[in-house]
Amino acid sequence: MSRLDSVIRRLTSQKIVLEWAVDIIRYLDGTVLELGLGNGRTYDHLREILPDRDIYVFEREIAAHPDCIPEKSFQYLGDFRDSLPFAHQVMGANSVLAHLDIGTGEKQVSMQLAEQIAPLVLDLMKDRAIIISDQEIEGWSYMLIQPLESIPKDRIFIYQVAKK
């Protein structure tokens, strides 16, 4: 597969899964989390398809397209490992959708980061919330659902929170 096809497949999968999630969370009250603002593509799509939800963004440093930068009160800046516990102090467990788009190209580093932040993300989520991740999280295998045949199983992972 060419790199162009690979990028198209990844972005198409993200769009399909994010739009699927909107329907699943429609009866759950709560906020939305975007981990990895990047240049703001998926954040921009989330706010388009979820215009009535508060969307909080986590990012080391804002470098997004100027039109895709949330207001300061919706930004959690710094390393996820610091900003997620801080967000928990502020918001508690009130989120119904989290999109983890955290990969930086170094697979091992991204996988390790995902495992480290997994419990911190879970602390912010309500029971039955949906978490969409670009990294597989082994500790969450009991929450893995893959309801969409059209989505490549090794590219995007969908979890439904089951609080014990």
Ligand SMILES: C[S@@+](CC[C@H](N)C(=O)[O-])C[C@H]1O[C@@H](n2cnc3c(N)ncnc32)[C@H](O)[C@@H]1O
């Ligand atoms: C794949 S990009 C996000 C792409 C974005 N969702 C988009 O659609 O444009 C991953 C982002 O995660 C951020 N990131 C990676 N590791 C991080 C960390 N430990 N703490 C905070 N941000 C981090 C990077 O700065 C980068 O902007």
